[in-house]
Amino acid sequence: xxxxxxxxxxxxxxxxxxxxxxxxxxxxxxxxxxxxxxxxxxxxxxxxxxxxxxxxxxxxxxxxxxxxxxxxxxxxxxxxxxxxxxxxxxxxxxxxxxxxxxxxxxxxxxxxxxxxxxxxxxxxxxxxxxxxxxxxxxxxxxxxxxxxxxxxxxxxxxxxxxxxxxxxxxxxxxxxxxxxxxxxxxxxxxxxxxxxxxxxxxxxxxxxxxxxxxxxxxxxxxxxxxxxxxxxx
Numbered sequence: 001x002x003x004x005x006x007x008x009x010x011x012x013x014x015x016x017x018x019x020x021x022x023x024x025x026x027x028x029x030x031x032x033x034x035x036x037x038x039x040x041x042x043x044x045x046x047x048x049x050x051x052x053x054x055x056x057x058x059x060x061x062x063x064x065x066x067x068x069x070x071x072x073x074x075x076x077x078x079x080x081x082x083x084x085x086x087x088x089x090x091x092x093x094x095x096x097x098x099x100x101x102x103x104x105x106x107x108x109x110x111x112x113x114x115x116x117x118x119x120x121x122x123x124x125x126x127x128x129x130x131x132x133x134x135x136x137x138x139x140x141x142x143x144x145x146x147x148x149x150x151x152x153x154x155x156x157x158x159x160x161x162x163x164x165x166x167x168x169x170x171x172x173x174x175x176x177x178x179x180x181x182x183x184x185x186x187x188x189x190x191x192x193x194x195x196x197x198x199x200x201x202x203x204x205x206x207x208x209x210x211x212x213x214x215x216x217x218x219x220x221x222x223x224x225x226x227x228x229x230x231x232x233x
Contacts, residue, residue, distance in 0.1 A: 010082060
C-alpha cells in the first residue's frame with residue numbers, strides 16, 4: 001500500500017519575511033553515521049530546498065499559529081508551503097493581476113479581515129510529460145513570453161503540490177513554451193493539468209531544532225531561519 005502522509009497547510013499568519021527557493025543538487029542530506037561520516041540519499045535531480053527567514057510574530061493569532069507550526073515541524077510533518085511574493089515569481093503586473101498577492105475582502109462586512117483571497121494564475125499544459133521528465137510544455141498565449149530562466153513555477157497533481165525552477169525555456173511563434181525544470185517532475189502530467197505561477201511546495205523542515213531556538217516565551221515569539229527540503233511523496 002503506497003505511503004500517503006498527512007499534509008498540513010502552512011499557516012497564513014506565519015508568512016516569512018524572506019524566502020528563497022533553490023533547485024536540488026544530486027542528493028538529499030541523510031545525516032551522520034555512527035562514525036560521524038555525513039551521508040546523502042541520491043534523488044533524481046536532487047531535492048528542492050526552500051529557505052525562509054521570519055520577523056517577530058506580533059499578534060495573538062500569529063503567535064498561536066506559530067505555536068501550532070513549531071510543534072508540527074518538530075515532529076517531522078509534511079507541510080504545504082507557498083512560495084510567497086518573491087522576485088523568483090513572474091510579477092503580478094506581467095500577469096495582469098493585482099498589485100498584491102490577492103484581492104482584498106475588506107468590504108465593510110463584520111467578518112471582513114482585510115486578508116486576501118488567494119490569487120492563482122495558471123496556463124494550460126499542452127503535452128503529456130512522464131514522471132521524472134525535465135521538460136514541460138505550456139501555452140502562454142494569454143500572457144506572452146513572461147516566463148524566464150530563474151523563475152519558479154509549480155504544478156498540482158491530485159492532492160500534491162510541486163515547485164520547480166525554470167532552468168531553460170524557448171517559445172514558438174504562438175507563445176507555447178518548452179520549459180526545462182529542476183527538480184524533475186515527481187508525478188506525470190497530462191493536458192488536464194496547469195502550470196501555476198504561484199506554486200506551493202510539499203516540504204519537511206531539515207533544521208527544526210534551530211528554528212525552535214529563538215521560539216521562546218516573551219511578548220513576541222519568532223522563528224530562527226528555516227530550511228525546508230522537498231518531501232518525496
